[in-house]
Amino acid sequence: MNNQRRTVLKSGSGAALLGLLASAGIITPGMALADWNKAAFDAKSMADTLKALGAGTPTDSKDVQVTGPDIAENGAVVPVGVSSTLPNVTMVAILIEKNPNALAATFTLPEGTEANVQTRVKMGQTSNVYALVKSDGKFFMATKEIKVTLGGCGG
Amino acid sequence: MKSKIALFCVLTASVPLSSLAQNKPVDPPGGRYAKEAEQIFRDSFRADNPKYWMVRIEQDETMRTCGLYRDNPPRKVGEQLEKLNRATIRYPVDGKLSGDWKEGEKLAAVGTGGHIGFIQPDPPGRVRGGNCYACHELAKKEVAYGTIGPSLGHYGKQRGNSEEIVKYTYDKIYNSNAFTACTNMPRFGLHSWLTPEQITHIVAFLLDPESPVNKD
């Protein structure tokens, strides 16, 4: 544990240099990426989000999975992932039906990166969570309900 | 707020202190430092706190006695406290003790309200609820229930809704200590945390055959 922490610290100091480089404009984070997809993140409904992502009407697929527990102890931090056994997956996305904006995150997967990404999202209430996957240029989807529970003393 | 202070005084005055003293607590918390401890506790708060906040650290006879016995008073003392608390129960003007279960369902789920202070006080207009699910299982569909109190699932189905049961349920919510001295359950009516009318709604939530407590 302690060793790990020391490693972090070391990388932190290395980062200071990189941070300087970044602020000087020498390297730009995310420069290999396309611009942030505002239309997709601003969309409210599932349908509008899928449209903005160019996904149209994705096919339901058993080879796509929303990973993570079915119950969240708190909606502020809900562990969610996407995994798929489909070939040539180049993009995955996480959508939460009942959030104010359905789209939570999209991931670009270069060749060699597995279709298995995990993150943590906010959920305002119990909702269906969708995993969207682009495989061989076609879109596939899977869903599961994640229950957000009230907890603690209340308030 | 004045009326609440007055209520504390009435409760304090009406206890036959001499008889309580006959049952000296064996191991009162704080031991010989109890008096000092009370002062240390009182000194922890800002001097410029509003008066209506500071009322909340005052103790009535029930609270004080429960503390002395670590919430486990001898039966004699308990009976006296129960008698004392029974006398505080007040009823709605129209005498109807069972209200609207749908209103009761909402109140049972709400755990907010009544928070004061500078760090995280309730925002204005925050609803004050019964927070029943914090401690009790009620409607089956709510999985996030606590277990500090007994399960109240099928409460009405098990008991029927005779006048006697309705009154007992109302009284228990109004002043839990009328039945079990030093129980963990708050005295919702005594402290005006819930109004008599709100209590009738929770009674209905517990007893109405149509309520999700009784109808899965």
Next chain:
Amino acid sequence: MIQGFIRTLAGAAVVAAFAGSAAAQDSKVADELAKYREALADGNPADLLEVKGESLWAEKRGPKNASLEQCDLGLGPGKVDGAYAELPRYFKDTGKVMDVESRLVHCMMTLQGLTREQATKNWFSKPGTESDIEALVTFIGARSNGMKINVPATHPEEARMAKVGEYIFYRRSGPQDFSCAICHGQDGKRIRLQDLGNLTTQEGAGTAMKTWPSYRVSQGAVWTMQRRLIDCMRQARWPEPNYLADSIVALQLFLQKTATGTVMETPGIKR
């Protein structure tokens, strides 16, 4: 009325038997909750704060342009390893029983020359405002990992404060008739879905105390023990005690004494 009461008791027995059929649903909830907690444990944001705390500890700051590296947390100047596990304790130089936060603020004042107000201004973080104290306490706490909580309270002042803490633990007041003991005086209970430790036993107090400071996902912040206890009082609907108040130090001493012997696992991550 008595008859009604007896009938109620009988009813309760039936209800208890009935609860068995809900066991399947309950155990599924428990399983998924366990998965949830496990998923969060790997990747505790408090680790980020620990790293920050470590650099703050060594950073020269304040009017005296000094670091905290000579701060005496009870084991001697500069000794951080294991210090948290032995706090609160009596300090000769101040003649007071102090917890980790009181002592840290004392060091910020004496070593770095900060005023009490400067040192405690951001004693807890808010969105957009970080707290040095949270970071420092996370760092100090982590340096007791794997060590046993050891607060025997043998010094007379410590013994006195432990009894003061015990008194406050059982003291009821407020519009919900609460005391600490209401929620934390029995084994095997939970509030909503959160397990409640019986803080009057070594196991219960140990399970609680060993994990603080903890990252609270509902708050998006690390909470120190001061913050935790002051918030318990807010939840009891009392006014909030002052930061570093003796009552809070006393409660900590009572709890740490009860938890003595439990191995520290900090920072924790909680709802």
Next chain:
Amino acid sequence: MATNPMKIRASNKDGVTEVKVLISHEMETGQRKDASGAIVPAWFITELSAKHNDRLVLGAEFGTAVSKNPYLAFRFKGGAKGDKIVVSWKDNRGESRTDEAAIA
């Protein structure tokens, strides 16, 4: 406001590298109100990239629904002990940060 370092862990097993990243960021939704009732403006990471040596291994775009102090885990083929993993993010205020770690 100064940014805090990320925590990056990368380990290689059987030719697959697993990367776990923890980032210090508010991820403010733009829907929360402060004590005075005013809306707190949105402030969140929009883009992130991870590179193995100089090759992109993951690109990400975040919305406001990603939790405060974001966590990310992914796996890619290749990578060897000691190789560099470099992670960069930028947010909607134009702040950015880059950190690196070696594969263990």
